[in-house]
Amino acid sequence: MSGYHQFCGLAVALDVIGDRWNLLIVRELLIEPRRFRQLRASLPGIASNLLTARLRTMEEAGIVSRTDEAGKKAVVYSLTPRGTQLREPVFALIRWGAGFMTDGPRDGDTVRGEWVGLAAEALLSPGSQIRASATVDENSSHVRVELGAESAEGRAVLDGPPAAVLGALAGALPVTALVQRGGSIDDPDDLLGRARSGILS
16 A cells, blocks of 8 residues: 555545545535536546546545435535545645735636635635635636625625735735725625624624
């Protein structure tokens, strides 16, 4: 069996989840359960045989489960309870990686609304229970993020270039700078500020 052969929690975690594509598969399944074809479409560049191998390995490790979709000849993949525990580590990596995204998407980068929405949830205070949805225009130069929380009243909408919107969500960019960069924000109840502070009531 390949691996780091180190009695260390990080090394063992990487033995299980550290192969290329694994955490991106987890990202997709954190958004929602998916069929194989949906996973393939949302992971540009992965070969079918490699995705099959990764899913099989993650299923054997107890991270992913597969179920037959009722009434259809289709298999749906989802995270097990153990797999769902990867939510916060993935969110922590999104927050860390956001610091390398200040110049916006690079040439050839794919930008998907679901990824921006997940990043929005990750960039706000842990435990804020914010849910986000996002849409991206055809050339990936503009995103619209809608925020809401079950535990609090209010709704916020941010519009603008991807890097500016993510910067505003992270608190690294003042709202005025978002507007200066061609963006906008509609947040009459200060939902964004309360979510950043972890105060939602």
